[in-house]
Amino acid sequence: MNLFQWLTVPLLICLMAWELRAFIRRRQQLRLARFVIWLLAASLILYPQLASVLAHALGIGRGTDLVLYAFMLCTICVLFHLYGKQFILSRNLVELARREALRTPAAGRGLDRKSKYSASEFNDQRTGGSEA
């Protein structure tokens, strides 16, 4: 084993142990997927010729190209996942803003004279009635 392998493989084994532990405890599929990714990375670092064998089998050519393509695919998946997270977060923020707006309506000038729902009535409804 060379220096790079000595540095990275133990780290990847720790990560694998961490993910496996989390998967056994919480049964999260994502943890298992991450475990497989770390396992694959450790295997490729320990046996570099494995990448070339796989690349040949898939008709890509060089092992480095296979790693590059796999990295690109992973990046796209991560971006998709992050966009989804951001989409849901944004939706939650909108819901929060909407609730805040509905909680604090303001009556425009002269509304009491015009509307059957006066500002004071509305505030009474919200607070559960005015004091006598």
Added chain:
Amino acid sequence: MNIDSHTFADQSIRQRSLESKRSVWVVIAAYNEESRLQETLSGVCNENWNIVVVDDGSTDATYQNAQQFPIWVLQHPVNCGQGAALKTGIDFALQQDADVIVTFDADGQHSACEIPDLVEPVLRGDVDVALGSRFLGVAKDIPWIRQLTLKLAILFTQLTSGLKLTDVHNGFRAFSRKAAETIQIRQPRMAHASEILEEIARLRMKYVEIPVTITYRRETLDKGQTSLGALKITGHLLAGRIWK
């Protein structure tokens, strides 16, 4: 329809809505509309409807200007999008026992005097939703690229929802209480217009298209959606289906 009968219909609808305790609510979503909102509200307020303006996190004096009128004003603390603002306004109107809810643009593109025509079939109970159509009515000074985009959007809507419409993405609509309660607007931004049509199709609601006038002005075109926005809307609709 001649002018006399039009005027009579207007008066009769206004009278009926007043008799039914003014249960028609106009919801206006506004974002940075300080310069145009006053004119829009002057027109709508003259018609004596219940009005709620939702200031969608404007950075100008939209909120303050809206408060100068006898209307309800709600404010989003941050900009959420037109769909979210309309949903807030509709929810507020429903809380106030609205029977019919009209959505109306803040930028002065719509004509307040056409509200009675839009409201009439919903108040009569003939339909659940009345949709304004600029292509049955008048689209003043519409740029050709906008017209082309809208025509493509009409085709897209027909393919995806099965609704045969003459106009889409027209913000001038009227909903019955039942329709407003049932239609779920989940898209916070411009895709809400397509979503509403999809909901109408999904829920098999009765709808009618009413001719309306849309007036295009330089400043509203500058601020409004670009034709490329159609791609963005499609993306939002797709994302909304993936992350429900």
